[in-house]
Amino acid sequence: MFEILRKKQISPEGFLIRIKAPQVAQTARPGQFLILRVSETGERIPLTIVNWSRSRGYIDIAFQVVGKTTYLLSKLKEGDAIIDLIGPLGNPSKIERYGTVAFLAGGFGAAAVLPIARAMRKKGNRVLTVLGARSKNYLIFEKELKKTSDVLIITTDDGSKGIRGFVKDGLSEILNSEKIDIAYCIGPAVMMKFTSEETRKHSIPTIVSLNPIMVDGTGMCGSCRVEVGGKTYFACVDGPEFDAHLVNWDLLLSRLNYYKDEEKLAYESILKQR
Ligand SMILES: Cc1cc2nc3c(=O)[nH]c(=O)nc-3n(C[C@H](O)[C@H](O)[C@H](O)COP(=O)(O)OP(=O)(O)OC[C@H]3O[C@@H](n4cnc5c(N)ncnc54)[C@H](O)[C@@H]3O)c2cc1C
Ligand code: FES
Incomplete structure (x- = not known):
């Protein structure tokens, strides 16, 4: 059992949970x-490990309520336990001295960006971050990303904070004055698809962290199958990071929709029971 040590609401449907998992x-x-x-x-x-303490034996996760399981997770309280948890899974990011690294974070993608940006800064890179969300209440980890970035640009779809527009508009702003050596783009699949089309136009090598549906996380079930550069990979063991410019986005987007009706039914039914 994995005890919940701390719980904090960080956006209208978003939560940060600290779990004892030495x-x-x-x-x-x-x-x-x-x-x-x-x-x-x-x-x-699957949820990203956002932060951890080896000496105190905890990890932090941040998630947005989008369906049945994230809803049930959001209802757990401090002192409750998560019955089953396996990790760390997936390959760690390649933390090297690239020069200038741009982080393009959409919505809850910021949860995955934060630990990578921190490590890149520590390694001596110049860190430029674009943090985007639908409106200002949905921006997460703004304070933390400000601390870890040389430049932080905010975008909101409705213009309630920062630039009105999408993460790719924040990227255009950065490109007016900076040369980017590598970009990390993490967020909803559709955001990663369109933002990485922009980085391709500017010949910026770009890494994305793919978020297909996962079940076992150990390469056994095939549910996280993605196509990159014409080859099939399992995102849980071969990724989750891949070259953005080689990803078959249409396949990923269609596979994310496979269980849409069942997911909707499950969510509606759990809401009725509560
Ligand atoms: C490696 C990895 C890391 C992730 N890290 C985070 C994280 O740190 N924080 C976070 O909030 N989410 C993260 N996700 C997405 C998260 O796993 C899904 O939101 C979650 O599985 C939804 O479960 P559910 O039962 O609540 O909703 P479901 O009923 O499964 O889905 C409801 C709706 O959510 C969307 N959805 C479902 N699965 C995914 C998915 N894998 N990716 C994106 N959208 C999905 C679809 O629109 C779907 O219709 C990550 C996914 C992967 C693969
Ligand atoms: S989640 Fe089963 S193979 Fe990746």
């Missing part, structure tokens, strides 16, 4: 994730 904290690295289950009959969902 073994996971021992080996967690930026770019990695875990898979958890909220109940014995529940599904397993």
